Amino acid sequence: MHNNVMQINFTKMHGLGNDFVVIDAINQPIDLNPDQFRYIANRRLGIGCDQILLVESSPREGIEFRYRIFNADGGEVEQCGNGARCFARFVIDKGLSDSKVIRVETESGIIDLSMTTDGNVRVDMGTPVLEPSLIPFMADEQACEYQLQVDDQHISIGAVSMGNPHAVIRVEELASAPVHSLGARIEQHSRFPQRVNVGFMQLIDREHINLRVWERGVGETLACGTGACAAVVSGILRGWLGPRVVVNLQEGQLVIEWHGDNQSVLMTGPATSVFEGTIQI
Numbered sequence: 001m002h003n004n005v006m007q008i009n010f011t012k013m014h015g016l017g018n019d020f021v022v023i024d025a026i027n028q029p030i031d032l033n034p035d036q037f038r039y040i041a042n043r044r045l046g047i048g049c050d051q052i053l054l055v056e057s058s059p060r061e062g063i064e065f066r067y068r069i070f071n072a073d074g075g076e077v078e079q080c081g082n083g084a085r086c087f088a089r090f091v092i093d094k095g096l097s098d099s100k101v102i103r104v105e106t107e108s109g110i111i112d113l114s115m116t117t118d119g120n121v122r123v124d125m126g127t128p129v130l131e132p133s134l135i136p137f138m139a140d141e142q143a144c145e146y147q148l149q150v151d152d153q154h155i156s157i158g159a160v161s162m163g164n165p166h167a168v169i170r171v172e173e174l175a176s177a178p179v180h181s182l183g184a185r186i187e188q189h190s191r192f193p194q195r196v197n198v199g200f201m202q203l204i205d206r207e208h209i210n211l212r213v214w215e216r217g218v219g220e221t222l223a224c225g226t227g228a229c230a231a232v233v234s235g236i237l238r239g240w241l242g243p244r245v246v247v248n249l250q251e252g253q254l255v256i257e258w259h260g261d262n263q264s265v266l267m268t269g270p271a272t273s274v275f276e277g278t279i280q281i
Helices: 034-041 081-093 179-187 225-237
Strands: 007-015 018-024 051-057 065-071 102-106 109-115 121-124 146-150 153-161 165-170 197-205 208-215 219-221 244-249 252-257 266-269 272-280
Touching: 007 081, 018 081, 034 051, 034 065, 051 081, 065 081, 081 102, 081 109, 081 121, 081 225, 081 266, 081 272, 146 179, 153 179, 153 225, 165 179, 165 225, 179 197, 179 208, 179 219, 197 225, 208 225, 225 244, 225 252, 225 266
Parallel strands: 018 051, 065 102, 165 197, 208 244
Antiparallel strands: 007 018, 007 272, 051 065, 102 109, 109 121, 121 266, 146 153, 153 165, 197 208, 208 219, 244 252, 252 266
């Protein structure tokens, strides 16, 4: 453990209720261990958040920032779409970048961020990964739908990685969907060796869906950007959705666009700053 006390400046932000502590690790030295990340994320003892986002500079040519994400349990994860929107808003609000398109490296690849005229943030989330071994998901061959055995029931799922693995299930009625019981079972399913996020999707029409997401290591969250992307990709592959879909989450909407094959998924939505502060650790 570190004995010296660190004074850390942070900004509390959220993307549709998915909340973050965002820390500028360019202009202040940041060296935190998992216990300290857990403390920051603790809603009773610390600041409270779903994830902590670190803004670092990138040593790579043509890339402005490195974006690192730590879950409330202290573990580092590869990608977070709602966080990416907050990341863009943060670096622009803080004057760290004035680029039209901000290139950022994450654990799972390069993402491009840009502000829309109405103050929303558009994120190029990259190409969805559909090859089972890369998701990772155990299946004999790639398909747009798989049968998953959970206890004594067979469930149809789509499997997509957006830099993190997602299982997508269609339900008739979202309010009564077994998000917690079934989400927890599928998250830990043996065919997903790195566990999985689970999206429960209700179709309204070809341009609109309602979505709830059970996030691995977190539980049900108010909004999951990669989950919205994965649900739309899976819905398009299964023939249910058109290329531009409004996704209704509990606290608002995301617009997801995907034109198939090797195209990037584009996600547009809000990012809100709540307050600034300092914490001693």
